[in-house]
Amino acid sequence: AGIADLADAHGGGYSHVTTRANLQVREISPEHGQPFLDGLVDLGLTARGAGADNIRNVTGxxxxxxxxxELLDTRPLAKSWHNHILNDRSLFGLPRKFNVAFDGGGVLPVLEETNDIGFQAVEVMEGAAxxxxxxxxLVLGGITGHRDIARDTGVVLRPKECNAVADAILRVFIENGDRTNRNKARMKYVLDAWGYDKYLAAVEEKLGRKLERVDPVHVKPRGGFDRYAHVGVHKQxxxxxxxxxxxxxxxxxxxxxxxxLATISRECGDGQIRLTVWQNFLFSGVPDDRVAEVESRVAGLGLSTKASSIRAGLVACxxxxxxxxxxxxxxxxxxxxADHVETAVPxxxxxxxxxxxxxxxSCAQHYIGDIGLIGAKVTVSEEGDTVEGYDIVVGGGFGEAAxxxxxxxxxxxxxxCPGRVEALLTxxxxxxxxxxxxxxxxxxRRGPEALKGLADARLLEAAE
Structure with missing residues (x-):
């Protein structure tokens, strides 16, 4: 509600949940910039670390x-790291944006494999070192816009060690990241050049100690994901x-x-609003006998607690x-x-x-979507006139199917594009x-060549 007041006073009267699970307020004119930032501080929030060449907002x-x-409540870890980076100016001004995520092993993934640094809660079994x-x-090197997913390093940490290790990883990158080529100024490219062993050795030198390592056979497989866990009603x-x-x-x-929505949260839940990387939010702490009321009040706002198969995973930058x-x-x-698919592919x-x-x-991480679209200018005349369009990829995934x-x-x-998506789904x-x-x-299983041919098949059907 406080952000709504700021958006009305200084912005465009609306906000967006982003693909890094934060809120973005737009259309803030220059003279309103400082009052808006002051208002955030008064609410106990900050815009520092939300973008540009620094450590991005932490996701958990x-x-x-x-x-x-879940195996571990990640909120204390995410909050501790958030405070760590905001209070150390030597960690500002990175060669390029830097993403860190904490996953607790629950049914709703945080997409930590898409981050430069990911911490995954795991259960280590008997027989390990x-x-x-x-x-x-510890997983490192995720940057899906550059077609790479973070890889397991074999390193395991006590939860209390995450800050120190993340700090060392960052400082190795700051000292060795390439600032001469903006397209390659990410940690992935240092890892590509050095290899993981050399990079981790440099981290251990910063720490002044060796990191613990565990063979994957001694790690208990994590529980499964629920791809609808961010939508609808779920037991706590x-x-x-x-x-x-x-x-x-x-x-x-x-x-x-x-x-x-803030009023609904206070009156029917625990007063919390939890944002997700799927660009939506969760009410929490809703008693069984208030669920129907919440669903009805949300519907009255023109929103929904239910989603079609296409809207539940619809993400756009x-x-x-x-x-x-x-x-x-x-x-x-x-x-x-979404409108087209709901009608054409019932x-x-x-x-x-x-x-x-x-x-x-790739702020919307198109490479990990079942269907991903990346903006492109499409030439439509010999004079070079263009219209908006997309390149289209298929078969991406996250979590256990990364x-x-x-x-x-x-x-x-x-x-x-709606017709192409229809052709794929049909x-x-x-x-x-x-x-x-x-x-x-x-x-x-179908293979890219067969899928490419669907466009021609669609044109033939239309001609007939």
């Missing part, structure tokens, strides 16, 4: 502390309480909606309405795709993630082995 499990499956118990596994570990995920149209809320780098109106086109009965990003920075997608179409006009329903075969598994 949105269901931390309420998820029966360290005592059994809950440890944090606390008896009689629930979290409820609210769908936002590509992350957008008006200030009137924000105030009303800022797009060219608010970002100078974007080549297309990603949010507008995402909603057009039989879609499993969640399919569609990610639209406006440029190569994978970089494969490009199948280039320079597709935006107006044609073919999936026709040729999958059954509902148990994911869209990702289907694309791998």
């Amino acid at each position: 499990s949105p269901t931390a502390g309420i998820d029966a499956q 360290v005592e059994p118990g809950i440890w944090m596994r 570990v606390q008896p009689g309480l629930n979290w409820i995920g609210v769908v936002l149209p590509v992350g957008k809320m008006t200030t009137d909606q924000m105030r009303a 800022t797009g060219n309405r608010g970002c100078k780098f974007a080549a297309a109106d990603t949010k507008g086109h995402a909603l057009l795709i 039989g879609l009965d499993v969640p399919v993630n569609v990610h639209l990003t406006g440029c190569h920075h 994978r970089i997608g494969t490009e199948i179409w280039k320079a597709v006009k935006a107006e044609e 073919d999936y329903l026709r040729h999958r082995t059954g509902p148990q075969e994911s869209f990702q598994a289907y694309t791998a």
